[in-house]
């Protein structure tokens with residue numbers, strides 16, 4: 001036996017199982033819209049940030065270029081200043097040397113060279129407090145200062161000094177020193193510096209050993225110049241080799257300090273100008289960058305707004321289309337439901353028609369024999385007329401006579417009495433016929449009563465009923481439409497009452513019995529069984545029909561599924577039955593077997609009334 005329970009009603013019922021297109025579409029596309037909007041906003045911001053980075057990099061680069069340019073310009077100007085002045089100083093010392101060296105300085109330097117410095121040099125150096133490098137101690141300095149004093153005490157010193165002052169006065173040279181080849185300061189226009197040992201000084205070494213002039217730019221807060229003490233001056237100090245006339249031989253070293261304060265101020269002013277121009281340019285570039293950024297941001301925001309608007313329009317258009325489609329689908333579904341209802345209605349009408357034909361047939365038999373009986377009874381009664389007339393005359397005669405005996409002229413009555421056949425005077429025959437007729441009428445009354453119960457007009461009303469009565473009714477009606485060769489058995493157990501719509505349940509059982517009869521065809525048995533099982537009412541409609549083939553079994557509950565030829569079945573019977581049963585809180589199932597001992601049992605379960 002294979003069995004299949006009915007699927008839950010919700011899955012079948014059109015409305016509850018319908019795909020909710022509009023809310024799904026709205027939710028999904030709105031989510032997508034937000035996602036796209038978010039992504040666009042994110043990328044827009046990324047782009048803005050990238051542009052800002054590029055701008056900042058360019059601004060930094062431009063600033064670097066300008067700074068580089070300004071500082072280069074400054075250092076180049078200072079370098080040029082240095083080399084121009086160095087060249088000037090070289091020329092100056094050459095003139096100075098030409099004028100004074102041979103005659104005045106050479107013997108003076110030679111004489112100073114006589115003074116030994118070994119003693120002073122032998123004195124130890126001390127580490128400097130600042131950088132830890134060895135520096136001459138105070139004692140050593142004093143020793144060399146002593147040597148300076150000795151040189152200054154030379155008688156020719158005053159004359160030489162006066163000549164130097166005379167030559168350098170009113171020039172840009174602020175100070176001049178002369179060193180011998182030992183590195184000792186044999187002359188300084190600042191006399192206190194005479195005697196100092198410069199043998200370790202890089203400038204002196206460059207000039208004395210390599211014969212190359214070296215210059216550097218220095219700033220002094222206070223400085224003793226030929227003209228007296230001057231303040232806050234930019235100076236160029238140059239160590240310059242003194243060459244023996246007509247040869248490359250270094251015979252001494254000059255150190256010349258010349259004032260470049262005005263030139264350097266000019267360089268500083270130019271540099272400041274350039275830096276200011278650079279700063280202005282920087283401001284301009286930055287302002288332009290800010291403006292560009294705003295333009296880019298604006299255009300990004302505008303693009304974003306346009307895209308959002310387009311997306312919104314797209315969403316609105318799609319929503320309208322889907323809304324329209326959903327409405328169309330809903331209308332089509334309604335039309336289909338309506339058509340289905342109409343079909344179910346027409347099926348009901350068709351089965352009603354079938355039933356009416358059967359009922360008419362059933363009415364016809366008692367009607368026919370009742371009418372025949374009444375006619376025969378009438379005929380029998382007609383034969384009673386003469387004997388009754390005779391009996392009437394005799395009764396009158398007897399009543400009119402007081403005597404015990406009456407004389408009757410038989411001759412006059414013979415003709416009439418001769419027609420009376422005593423065999424016709426059987427009153428039992430019409431009585432039996434009328435009795436039969438009464439039975440016929442009783443049959444017709446029962447049929448009418450059943451019909452009235454079956455097609456109860458108030459179809460929506462629920463009432464508390466005994467299902468056995470309802471089943472009996474249905475079987476009674478069904479018998480009128482199914483062949484008499486099919487036996488319908490009732491096997492009812494006592495049932496508790498249940499609340500139901502009787503006319504709908506009648507339809508369920510009529511559908512099941514009709515199906516059973518159609519599956520049987522000619523000869524067979526339909527058993528309608530009722531029982532109480534596990535607190536539920538159970539109704540079986542069992543048949544000895546052909547059974548349901550496995551390939552049809554899964555589909556029998558489907559609306560419009562039928563294996564019967566067109567015109568015979570609509571495929572609505574079981575679908576309607578299941579809907580009604582489920583609406584009553586019940587269940588319907590099937591068990592079937594094909595082949596030998598084939599047959600099908602539909603089982604319906606109902607809850608009992610509370």
Ligand SMILES: Nc1ncnc2c1ncn2[C@@H]1O[C@H](COP(=O)(O)OP(=O)(O)OP(=O)(O)O)[C@@H](O)[C@H]1O
Nearest residue numbers: 515516519547556562563569570571572573574600
């Ligand atoms: N008792 C049964 N025995 C064998 N097959 C059955 C039985 N009951 C139903 N079926 C099968 O199930 C199918 C669907 O039945 P259903 O009552 O829904 O439609 P139908 O009887 O074909 O048409 P309708 O009831 O609308 O006249 C039938 O065509 C038939 O193949």
Ligand SMILES: [Mg+2]
Nearest residue numbers: 511515573574
């Ligand atoms: Mg059917």
